[in-house]
Amino acid sequence: MIISRISAFISDFENLMPLFAGACALLFIIGILMLPLPYEEKQLYPKQINRSSTLDPYDRGGSPFTRATIISQYPQNSPTAGYVTTYLTPLSWFLANTTQHLGTTIVAHPGGILDEILYNTRGLDTVVEPTILFIAFAIGSYLFRRG
Amino acid sequence: MSSVGGTPLFLLEFGDIVMYFTPYTTSLFILALVFTCIVILSRPENQLDIIFGSDGYYTKETEVEELRFRRFMSIACGLACLGATVTGDVFDFTLFVSLVGITNVGIVAAVRSRHVQNAAFQYGIVALAGTVPLFGGAAIVAATNGTLSMIELSARTMSGVPLIAKALLTLGVMGEGMAPFYAAKAEMFRAPGAPYVIMCSLSSLLIFLRVVEVIITM
Numbered sequence: 001m002i003i004s005r006i007s008a009f010i011s012d013f014e015n016l017m018p019l020f021a022g023a024c025a026l027l028f029i030i031g032i033l034m035l036p037l038p039y040e041e042k043q044l045y046p047k048q049i050n051r052s053s054t055l056d057p058y059d060r061g062g063s064p065f066t067r068a069t070i071i072s073q074y075p076q077n078s079p080t081a082g083y084v085t086t087y088l089t090p091l092s093w094f095l096a097n098t099t100q101h102l103g104t105t106i107v108a109h110p111g112g113i114l115d116e117i118l119y120n121t122r123g124l125d126t127v128v129e130p131t132i133l134f135i136a137f138a139i140g141s142y143l144f145r146r147g
Numbered sequence: 148m149s150s151v152g153g154t155p156l157f158l159l160e161f162g163d164i165v166m167y168f169t170p171y172t173t174s175l176f177i178l179a180l181v182f183t184c185i186v187i188l189s190r191p192e193n194q195l196d197i198i199f200g201s202d203g204y205y206t207k208e209t210e211v212e213e214l215r216f217r218r219f220m221s222i223a224c225g226l227a228c229l230g231a232t233v234t235g236d237v238f239d240f241t242l243f244v245s246l247v248g249i250t251n252v253g254i255v256a257a258v259r260s261r262h263v264q265n266a267a268f269q270y271g272i273v274a275l276a277g278t279v280p281l282f283g284g285a286a287i288v289a290a291t292n293g294t295l296s297m298i299e300l301s302a303r304t305m306s307g308v309p310l311i312a313k314a315l316l317t318l319g320v321m322g323e324g325m326a327p328f329y330a331a332k333a334e335m336f337r338a339p340g341a342p343y344v345i346m347c348s349l350s351s352l353l354i355f356l357r358v359v360e361v362i363i364t365m
Binding site: 129 | 162163164165216223236242245250253259266273290292299309322325
C-alpha cells in the first residue's frame with residue numbers, strides 16, 4: 001500500500017526535483033552536524049600565495065627558465081613535469097622585474113606549476129572539462145537553431 | 148591493490164590519473180563498449196501506432212536530423228561511460244559522471260514533444276543540482292586525505308574518507324543518473340529511436356554500479 005503510494009509520487013516527474021532537493025538539504029544538514037572534519041596537512045597539490053610577487057594575483061608558481069619541482073602522485077608517469085613553467089617571454093620577464101603591473105596581463109602567459117599540474121599530471125581532467133562544456137554547447141545550439 | 152572488484156589486471160596511466168581494469172571494472176567497460184558499438188551501428192525503427200478496434204494505423208514522422216543528434220549524444224554518453232567505469236581518480240570520476248548526466252539531458256531534450264521537453268528541463272535541473280554534492284564529495288575526499296587516487300585511498304589501512312563524503316558522492320551520482328525516471332515517464336521508450344533512449348538507462352546503471360565499487364573501495 002505504502003509502496004504503491006511512493007511509486008505514484010515518484011512517477012510524476014514534477015515531484016522528483018523537490019525530492020532530490022530535499023535529499024540534498026538533509027544531507028547538507030547532516031554534513032554540517034558532522035563538522036569539523038579532519039584536514040590532511042600533507043596535500044598532494046600544495047598551493048602557496050606569494051603576496052609580494054610582482055605577478056601577484058596570477059602567480060602560478062615556479063621560476064622562469066628553470067625546471068620546477070612538481071609534486072605528483074605518480075612521478076614516474078609524468079617524467080617531463082616541471083619543464084614548461086617558463087610562462088614569461090624575455091620582455092614579460094623584464095616587465096615583471098621592473099614594474100608591478102604584469103599581474104594584470106599574466107592571463108596571456110599560460111605556464112607555471114599550476115598549469116603543469118593541470119596539463120601534465122592531471123591532463124585527462126583538463127580534457128574532460130572542456131568536453132562537458134562543448135557537449136553543453138552542442139545541446140544548446142541544437143535546440144536554439146531548431147527553433 | 149586489491150578491492151571488492153578484484154586485483155587490477157591492467158593499469159593505464161595518464162599522469163596522476165591511473166585507470167585500473169579489475170575484473171569488475173573491465174566487465175562494466177566491455178558492457179559500455181558493446182552498447183556504444185550497437186548505438187553506432189543500429190538503425191532506429193519507425194514507429195507504428197495501431198488505432199484500437201480498427202485496421203487503421205498511423206506512423207510517426209521523425210526528422211533524420213533529430214535522430215542524428217540523438218545518436219551523437221548517445222555515442223558521447225557511451226564514451227563518457229567508458230571513462231567513468233574504469234577511472235581510478237575520484238575527481239576524474241565525478242567529471243565523467245557529470246558528462247554522462249549532460250549527455251543524457253541531450254538525448255532526452257532532442258525529442259520534439261512538449262511533454263518530453265518538460266521532462267528534459269526538469270531532469271536538467273536535477274543534473275545541475277547533482278553536481279554540487281558530487282564535486283563537494285570529491286572536495287571533501289581531497290581535503291581529508293590529501294589525495295584523490297583511489298589506489299592510494301584503498302591502500303590505506305584505516306579509511307580516512309568520512310562517511311559524509313561517500314554519501315555526498317552517492318547522492319550526486321543519483322542526481323546525474325536520474326534519467327530513467329524521466330525517460331520512462333516521458334514516453335521515451337515508445338518514441339522512435341529506442342536504442343538511443345536505452346543508453347540513458349544503461350549509462351545510469353553503469354555509473355550506479357561503479358559508484359558502489361568506489362565507495363566500498365575507498
